[in-house]
Amino acid sequence: MSGKLLNNINSPKDLRKLSPEELKSLAGELRKFIIDIVATKEGHLGASLGVVELTIALHYAFNTPEDLLVWDVGHQAYGHKILTGRREVFETNRRLNGISGFPKRDESIYDTFGTGHSSTSISAALGMAIASNLKGETAKQHIAIIGDASIASGMAFEGLNHAGVSKANLLVVLNDNAIGIDPSVGALKQYLTKAKVGYKPSQDNIIEALNFRYFGPVDGHDLDSLLETFSELKKIRGPKFLHVITTKGKGLKKAEEDQVKYHAPGKFQPDTGELLPYDTKGLPLKYQDVFGLTLVELAKSNEKIIGITPAMPTGSSLKYMMEVFPERAFDVGIAEQHAVTLAAGMATRGFTVFCAIYSTFLQRAYDQLIHDVAIQNLPVVFCLDRAGLVGEDGATHHGVFDIAYLRCIPNLIIAAPSNEVQLRNLLYTAQLNLKSPLAIRYPRGRGVKVEWEFPFKEVEIGKGLCLNEGSKIAILSIGPMAANVSEAIQKLEASEKEKFGHYDMVFVKPLDKKLLQNIFRRYKTLITVEDGAVKGGFGTAVLEFASEMGFKGKIKCLGVPDKFIEQGKVTELQEISGISVENILAQLKTLV
Template identity: 40%
Template structure:
C-alpha cells in the first residue's frame, strides 16, 4: 500500500541512467497505479515530493490514480474529500463531454490536436492544485471505463515531455457485475459464489471468530470506561471495530491507510490519560515499527496493540502472514506481549489490556474461529507474566529426571494436546503448559519445566527470534540450558505460500505429528 510511486520512480530513473550508459538501451515510460485509499498514506507523498526533483528520468513516470471511492472500507480523510471535489466538478466534465462530441466530427489530425488540448486543461477548472504543487502534470478526472478515450489519453501522455504525470481516473469497483457494484466491500475477497446471483457460499455456522470475541469484550468494557478509544487504519470490519464504531462513534477513529500515524495518534491519546486500543493486522503493524519504538515504548505509554491475523493466514498468503510480531516487539524494553490459546483466553486478555496502565501491551490473536468454548459475559483480568500448567503427567525431579515438557504460546495449544495424546500412546505422557505471555514470560514455570524434564519444547506461531529465543536466553543465563534438551519450534526461515491454515502449519512443522517427532528425536 502506497509503495507503487516510489518503486515506479526508482525504475524510471534507473531506465534513464542505463540509457545514458548504453545508447542501445531504450528508455521507457513507467506507470505506477495507486488507489484512492492508498494515496492517503505518507509514503505516496514522500515519493511525489521527490519525483519533482529526482532529475532526468522522472519525467517518464506516469501515475494512474484509480479513484473508485472504495478500498476495503470507504476512504476517509481530507484527501478523500479533495478527490471527491475533483470528481464532482460537473461543469468541467460537461465541457469535456460536449467537446468530445464536437471533435469526433473533425478530421483525424484536428481531433488528435483537440484531444491534446483537452488534456492540457488538466484541472484548470477542477483544480488539481495539490498534485500540481507537488510538481505533477495533472490530467483528469477521466472516465476509467471509457477505454477508447483512456487509451488515447495514455498514448498522448506517453509522448509528452511534461512529466511526471498524474492521471486521475474514475472507476467503479466491480463495474459491470451488479452484485459487486452493490457491495464492493464483500467482493474485495470472495469465497466460491454463484456467478448469476452473486451469492457467496457460506460455511456451516460455527464458533465465533477471534476478531468478534475481541470486539465484543472491548465494546462491553467501553460501556463502563469512557477512557477507552479504538483506532484502526482503514480496517474497521477486518478488526471488528465496526461494532465499536456504531456503539461509540465519538471514541472510534479510522485514520485511513496510515499505520504510522495510527500508532503515534494513539500515543498522543495515552499521554492525556485515555486508554487507546490500536487494532492493526500483524503484517501491517510492521509499517509502524519506528513509531511503536520511539513514540510508544521509549515513552512507556500505555497503548494497547490489538494484533489481528497473527500467525499464518491461509489464502491471504505470505504478504498477510503475521509471522514476525513476537520477534520485533519482544526485543523492545518494557513491552508486554500476550497470546491466547483459545477464545476464552482472548476474552480474559482483552480485559487485561483494558485495565493495564503500566506501559505498552500487545495482544496477538489469529485469523479464524475459536474452539467453540462457552464464554462468560465478561473477561477476567489475568496476572501479568504468569502461565499455567494444562496437563502434568510426565517428568520427575532429581538426577533421574525424564519425560517431555511442551510449553505452548498461543493457539498451537490444541495441537500440543493432540501431540500429548500421541506421546501417551507411546508410554511417554508429557507435561503441557500454556505460556500465555511471551514477555514477560513466567520464568518460574520455565525453570521448573527445565529442572524436572529431560526435554523442553516451546512452540509458537511466529518466526525465529521470538518466544523460543527469549526462553532459550533465560535458560542459558541461569545455567539450565546445560541440563535440558531444549527444542524451540517456530515458523521456518522462509515465506509460506497460500494454502489452508492447517496445510500451512503442517508445512511449517507446527502440527501434532511434528511435535511428537521432535520429542522422540530429542529423547533419542
C-alpha cells in the same frame, strides 16, 4: 471457460493485435473469466473487476514488459496476470504451489515489483524511472497504478513529493473508486470527490502543486477515452498524473452493491453473485469478532477506551465500536505510522487506546512503536490480528515476525492468548490500570471455544499456565499452538501421554520465570512450539533464560523456519513449517 478472444491471448503482444472494438468484447470475456474462477476458487474479486478496461488499455497502449507497470497492493492485478501468460494456471491462484495472489517478480517478467502492502508503487516506479535515466533509457515508460485509499498513505505522498522535483518519466494512474477494503476516509477523499464533479481550479489542485501534470478525471470503463489519453500521455515527458474513475466490482451487480463484502467474498454463484451458504451454526466465533464485541462491552463501562485502526474496521472488527461509539473509534486510513503515534498522543491524555492492526502491517510502524510509544512507556494496547500463518495471502501477509521484532523492545509486554476466553480477559486487564505498552497477538480465523462470554477475570501479567504435568518432557506452547500440542498429546498411547507435561506460557515478555525454573528442575527435555519465526522468537527467549539459569538439559524449538512461507491453507503451511498436529506428534514419538 475463457472466451474466443481471451483464449488466443498469451501475452500483451497478442492483445495488441486486436482492434479497439475487439477490446470491448475482450473486456467482457476477461471479466467473466475472473468471476468464474474466483466464484469457485475464492480470492480478491471487486478490485480486479473494477480495473478490467484499465488493465487492457495499459497493456494495449504501452509496450510492456519494456515499459514498466507497478500495481499498488496487487488486489487489482488478476486481469494483469491473466493477460500476461498466466491464464492457463490462474485457477491455482493463492493455492499451495500455485501462483501468488499478488504481483511477484520471480513469477513473471511482467510483474516488475512485488506488492502486497499498499502505497509502495509510486516510490518503486520512481526508482525505476530514475534508474532508466541513469542507464540512458530515456524512452522507457514507468507507470504506477494506485488506488484512492493507498494514495492517502504517507509513503505515497513521500513518493509524489520526490517525483515532483525529479526529471523522471513517471505516470501515476489514480484508480479512484472511493474504496479500499473499506470505504476510503479523510480529507483527500473529499478533495477527489470534488475533482470528480469538475471542481479543479488550478490554484486548488494538490497534484499540480506537487509539480505533476494533472489529467482527468477519465471514465475508467471507457476504453476509447483511456486509449486516447494514454496515447497523448506517452508523448509528454516528466511526472504526470492521470485521475481515473472506476467502480469496484464492475460487471457483477452484487459486487457493485456491496463492495466491502465482495472485496474477497468467498464462494458465490458466478451468474448472480449470490454467496453460497456457509453454515456457521455451532462453530466458534472469529477471534477478530471476539475482540470487537469485547471492546464494545468494555467501552460501555469505561469512557476512557478508544479504538483506532488503519483502514481495517471490518477486518479487525473495530466496526462494532464504530457503530456504537463513533466518537471514540477511528479509522485513520492506510496510515500505520500515524495510527501508532496518534494512539500515543491520546495515551498521554489519560485514555486507554486499543490500536487494532494486523501483525504484518505493524511492521510498517516500527519506529513509532519504539520511539513514540515504548521509550515514553505509554500504555497503548496493540491488538495484533492475523498473527502467525494467515493462509492464502502468502508471504507478504503472514504475521510471523511480530514476536521476534517486538521481543527486543524495552517496556513492551507481549501476550498471546491460546483461546477466546484468554483474549477477552487480556483485553479486560489492559483497561484496568496498565502502566506499559501491551501487544496482544491472536490468529486469523475462528477460535477454539463456542462458549466464550464468561465474566471477566483479571490476568496476572507474566503468568503462565500448567495444562497438565508429565514425568519426562515438557512442551511449552504460546498462543494458538496450545491446541495443536494438546491434540498431538491426545493421539499418543496412554503409556506415552503421562511422560509429557504441557504448559501454556501466555506471555512471551515477561516470561513466567518462576514457572520456568520449576520446569527446569522437573524436566530434562523441553520443546517450545510457536506459530512465529523460530529465529529470535518465543523459543529463543526460553533458550536465553535457560542459559542464564544454567539449565543442562535439551531444548528443541519448533516454529516457522528461517525462510519466507508462500501461500496455501493454514494447515498446509503449518505442515511445511513443522508445527502441524502431525509434525508435533512425530517429534513427541521420537523423544519417547
